[in-house]
Amino acid sequence: MTYPRTSAFGPAAEVVPSPRFPEIERDVLAFWERDDTFRASIEQRDGADEWVFYDGPPFANGLPHYGHLLTGYAKDLFPRFQTMRGKKVDRVFGWDTHGLPAELEAMKQLGITEKSEIEDMGIAAFNAKAKDSVLEYTQQWEDYVTRQARWVDFERGYKTLDTGYMESVLWAFKTLWDKGLAYEGHRVLPYCWRDETPLSNHELRMDDDVYKMRQDPSVTVTFPLVGVKAETLGLTGVRALAWTTTPWTLPTNLALAVGPDIEYVVVPGGPAGAADVKAGDDSEGAAAHRYLLASDLLANYAKDLGYEGAAAAVEAVERTLRGEELRDVHYDRLFDYYADAETWGTGTAWRILVDDYVTTTDGTGIVHQAPAYGEDDHRVTSAAGIPLIMSLDDGGRFLPQVTDVAGELWMDANRPLIRLLRAEGRLLREASYEHSYPHCWRCRNPLIYKAVSSWFVRVTDIKDDLISANEQITWAPENVKHGQFGKWLEGARDWSISRNRFWGSPIPVWKSDDPEYPRVDAYGSLEELERDFGRLPRNEAGEVDLHRPYIDDLTRSNPDDPTGRSTMRRIEDVFDVWFDSGSMPYAQVHYTFENREWFDTHAPA
Structure with a gap:
């Protein structure tokens, strides 16, 4: 063998002392294209063992960024390594085309900002714009991915908006439904009032800057105890103290919560007068005020209660009680917006509940409960038969019932509500909380x-299986197994998969519009839809189209209604985009309707 050897890029002797690396890279890319090297690397390995690779789809309605570059290298490195080991590694690109990112881009292009504006213009027109926008940057994506020297097949690329892909998504949901793993329910979730949609808990870990430092007003509010049990315990008029960093939730305060084994103290107002005493109150009446809070936190409130220091406040304690003793003691409500028990079902509200989640880490050891705006609040009050009352609309603005701040955005209502509390003598402390x-x-x-x-998907029902499967995975680095990922699995909750939006795969559930004749049907294929509705959803061009509004137009009489008056109508929700894109392994090949044998031998990756 003679040296220097020649190559496709010229004789080795022609290597220059100061090479221009970008030009060399472009030469390599040009050779790969002429030689069709990528496809040849796959064809040469026909019959060899396969290393199965699934390529999760990016959104194509925006330009790629550094994060895509970083993950793109990993997506290229491992398939190349396995190819070099003699394995056949097919790689097919895909496009994530549904969801709120696509809607937001369409709204930007249309010059609209509100969900109501979409409804005014019509779902068909809006979704047509969203569809046009989702593949706007595909060529730039192809150029970017190719330029980073990544080998992947664009020609056979899948799109989540394709009817075949969407049918597989419907099949997946129907399979979960048939197994009892999908259900409808109320739950307190992270909610974006700007986009008018909930987020799943894993979306709170989407980016490093999802959690940001923020300053909010915190308030400590007084709740005078009343009623028969308060009188029996000698607590009538004692002011329970509760701390919150969400003053805007106080209009829906329907309970207080204490810890069963936490020690609480009753302490009178100090010599300097407590901070909640209204101007003009006589000094004798002010001195008679008594307060209830956790013993461990009394020192933090000594000055607010009128004492020179913590020692003086502790010395003034009149009595102690365990949290359990306070169960079902009633108190004076803060506001009368929901005082009509017949209208709002609040006959069992405004009392103290007991639960282990209450701690003395901060605050007062007594927790304000707003059932609609806290996960624990909802759990504790639901168990006590206290109703869930919504004070905000979908856009985060107060409803008319909350007359003092009706129409105000939730965060803008903090200041006027605090002023009301101060004017009524119910505010002990206000502070800024970062x-x-x-x-x-x-x-x-x-x-x-x-x-x-x-x-929801009942993730909690399969959590043990997930944890067991994690034990079979070899992680690099190893600490992820029982660290970040393992802890995430241990704390896994049921997954919220629905979004009250427009552009996405539809949740295939139809419900009776008459509660007198309830019925719920779920569908998992075009064949099932045509069987029950007599036709398939079609767009203006006559094409089968599972998107809104065409899927919404499928209705039929309720088979369980002997009067024949009720109608089965589809719920308006679409799937969370993560359910959509997460269906990629099987939906990209239209499983289970096609390619059953291929998928059954290529899953999991």
Whole structure:
């Protein structure tokens, strides 16, 4: 063998002392294209063992960024390595085309900002614009991926908006439904009021900057105890203290929570007068005020209660009680917006509940409960038969019932509500509270926690199987196994998979529009839809189209209604885009309707 050897790029002797690396890279890319090297690397390995690779789809309605570059190298490195080991590694690109990112881009191009504007223009027109926008940058993506020297097949690329792909998504949901693993329910979830949609908990880990430091007003509010049990315990008029960093939730305060084994103290107002005493109150009456809070936290409130220091406040304690003793003691409500028990079902509200989640880490050891705006609040009050009342609309603005701040955005209502509390003598302390707070990874606005009606996958029913499967995985680095990923599995919750939006795969559930004749049907194929509705959803061009509004037009009489008056109508929700894109392994090949043998021998990756 003679040296220097020649190559496709010229004799080795022609290598220059100061090479221009970008030109060399372009020469290599040009050779790969002429030689069709990527496809040849696959064809040469026909019959060899396969290393199965699934390529998760990116959104194509925006340009690629550094994060795509970084993950793209990993997606190229491992398939190349396995190819060099003699294995056949097919690689097919895909496009994630549904979901809120596509809607936001369409809204931007249309010059609209509100969900109501979409409804005004019509779902068909809006979704047509969203469809046009989702593949706007495909050529730039292909150029970018190719330029980074990544080998992947674009020609056979799948799209989540294709009817075949969507049919497989419907099949997946129907399979979960048939197994009892899909259900509808209310749950308090992270909620973006700007985009008017809930987020799943894993979306709070989408980006490093989802949690940002934020300053919010915190308030400590007084709740005078009343009623028969308060009188029996000698607590009538004692002011229970509760601390919150969400003053805007106080209009829906329907309970207080204490810890069963936490020690609470009753302490009178100090010599300097407590901070909640209204101007003009006589000093004798002010001195008679008594307060209830956790013993461990009394020192933090000594000065607010009128004492020179913690020691003086502790010395003034009149009595102690365990949290369990306070169960079902009633108190004076803060506001009368929901005082009509017949209208709002609040006959069992405004009392103290007991639960182990209450701690003395901060605050007062007594927790304000707003059932619609806290996960624990909802759980504890639901168990006590206290109703869930919504004070905000889908856009995060107060409903008319909350007359003092009706129409105000939730965060803008904090200040006027605090003024009302102060004027009524119910405010002991106001302070600024800086904390790490979740923001929407899409629009970057602060989220709220809000009870929403949603469809869920029962992840908790299969959690043990997931944890067991994790034990079979070899992780690199190893600490991820029982660290970040393992802990995430241990804390896994049921997955909210529905979004009250427009552009996405439809949740294939039809419900009776008459509660007198309830019925729920789920569908998992075009064949099932045609069987029950007598036709398939078609767009203006006559093509089968599973998108809204065409799928919404499929209705039929309720078979369980002997009067024949009720109608089966599809729920309006679409799938969370992560359910959509997460169906990629089987939906890209239209499983289970086609390629059954291929998928059954190529899953899991």
